[in-house]
Amino acid sequence: MNGAKCAACITAVLFLFAFVVKGAKSIICYKCNSKYDSRCGDPFDPYTIGLVDCNITEVPSHLNGYYPVLCRKSVQRIHRSIRIVRDCGYVEDPAHDDMDCYSRLGSHDTDVTHCSCTSSMCNGSGRTQPYVTRLIVAVCIAGLFLLAV
Template sequence: MKLTVSSVTTSLVSILFSVKYASSIFCYDCNSAFDPRCGEEFDHFNLGVVNCSLKDPIDHIPPMESTFCRVIKMDIYGKVRVVRKCGYVADDYKMNSCKRQTGTGELFVTYCSCNTDLCNSSSKCDRDLAILSILSLLAVYLFKTSF
């Protein structure tokens, strides 16, 4: 079999495109403010799934490819909003876990990140949030009983 420049070029281009496709991640993309199926009682049926590597770049950050999915749960004065989307800038907490932050007043935000296709459904993030809540309550209980 004789190798030609054309066949080598075609092979290299094919490999490059397959690697690009293989490195993409698929995430749910929705906001419970506009679609209640995106909320805490997540219903993935007919919800938007996006290939994050094909999304337009975000204006407020340097151009980069999304490598993970994210769920952001905001509890603001008792009203809950859930946003599921592609993630671009990794936070300083561990991937495939959640981080809860408290703001002023009654503002609570939970960020969950994961790096497998369609991982930003509610079950994984709810489980992590439940574990985080139980550990927090246990820490408060142990602290109070020790004094």
């Protein structure tokens, strides 16, 4: 193996390790709104919806000083119309466990259900073990990296 291939392999392994090790700081979430893209609703079509690295997206102005720590799925019911929003989350609710959901009732026939989770791509419809998800993403990226070398 020549030096360039060896360096590429070491880089790929380190990248893989960063995704698999618990506590990796980067979280990747689905980001969409069913009002503008019906694939974002339920049933969810994760194969055609973009993923975002929450650490490199713009933080909403009212959350300056916070960092992305979770993925979120919100189901909004407004006057019998349902909208689903999947996005990065910045504030954990310590009273709720991973992938726990809670509802808030509004006035004038409105309510919202928030589901939050702390592993990458967990705001899709299916539940995947966090380490398996990270491993799948890391292996795909490492494979693409090795193909490019």
